[in-house]
Every structure is written in structure tokens, then in C-alpha cells.
Amino acid sequence: YKRITTKSLFDMKANGEKISMLTAYDFTMAKIVDAAGIDVILVGDSASNVMAGHETTLPITLDQMIYHASSVVRACERALVVVDLPFGTYQSDPKEALRSSIRIMKESGGHAVKLEGGSEIKESIKKILNAGIPVMGHLGLTPQSIYKFGTYTVRAKEEAEAEKLVEDAKLLERIGCFALVLEKIPAKLAQTVAESISIPVIGIGAGNGVDGQVLVLHDMIGMTHEFSPRFLRRYMNLYEDMTKAIGQYVADVKAVDFPNANEQY
């Protein structure tokens, strides 16, 4: 396998090949996802919800993101590994944003960082890019701003917010981001953005007029079951399968059916 790079993603867009991306937060899962042929693995700050059980992405720390990212990096032979900068590690000042990114690159071995926002964090993104660290943007529904939005519903349905989003996307391209995530915005708007910039646009709940798709791994394999937005396609129902398997194990232990004669020394 040839390692996927930021350049490979740019070429995929230019050649009309869609980009596949999933999250992962640990070694064992990342190993499966990488070997199955995914292009990009995102060590998302959704780890805050999926791994730690927090209600939002805000509480996860830089040290915790580095722990998840280093575990994922050790598993990947082919995928490009992108790591989210968690809330509070890049918004206050560009120097802190760079310091946080350097820690991620050095301590986890990840290949790029992702930050939420547009013009507001322009200086931080520039500072990180100047150090040679690739940056992926993230616009639309940006979960680190959930307390500003007050809801997880579709973003940029109104003209003003849509216009700002298009401007932010162009800005991110201009300052040198290698790709952009668009989360939960109208499909038509996402397609317009993808067509108006040359860097790859990866969508989640943003329709199929973009250059690639990302989903949260635990959602798409059906390990989570309470979260069912329209954009989520479940490829497995692991919640049910695991519940059955564990129930069977409990029953087997209680019935002294496990271990049997062949399962002992």
C-alpha cells in the first residue's frame, strides 16, 4: 500500500475520485479501518462523546486527543491521519494554536490537524501552516460552538450564514488549507462550495455533491443506537449483535456451559 498524503487527496478531487473518511480513536479499530482501505482517518474530538461519554466535544483535552491519536497512528499503514485540535487549544491566540499543533504532530505522529471555524481563526491557521503542518478546515455545524448555536440542526439555511460560509471556504483555500469538512448544511450549498474551490471538500450531512464523505465510525457500524440523524447510514447493527453476544456469554457462564472441556487446560 502506498501512503495517502494531502497531495493524493488533492489529486483525487482533480480526477473526480471521491474521498472516504471515517473516525477512529484507538489502535484496534483503526487497524481494521486502515486495512479495509479508507483514505483518511480522523481522530475526531467526537472521542469526547463516543469514548468518554461526555454530552459535548468541549471537555476533551489536548493530552487526551494525543493519547487517542498516537494509538491510531500506530495502527495505520496507508490512511492519512488527521487529528482534531480540541476546544480551547487554538482560539485564544495563534501562538497557542501552533504550540498545540506541534504537540499533536510530535507526540502522536499524526499527519495533519483540523480546526473548526473560518475568518475568526485565520491567524491561527496561518501560523500552523507556516510551521509546515497541514490544516483541514471545518465549517457549517461546528460542534465546539454548540452553546452559541443552541441546537444541532442544519446550519447555513439562511442567506447571510450561507454567504459567510462560502467566503470562509474560499479564505481557507486561499491561506493554504489542504481540505475542508462541511458538516450538516444544505446539499446544494455544499455542492456550490465544492465547485468553487480546488481543495477537497469532505461532507457529513452535506449531500453527495462534495468530494468525499466522513462519518463517525461507531455510528456507521451501529454501535451507538440513540443517535439517528437523517444523514447517518448504518452499515451494521453492532449494538444488537453485541448485546446478544454478551447476553449469551452471561448465560453460558451462569449455566457452567463455558468453558467446556476443549476450552480449558
Ligand code: KIV
Ligand atoms: O469529531 C468528529 O468526529 C468530526 C467529524 C464529524 C467531521 O469532526
Ligand code: NA
Ligand atoms: Na470534530
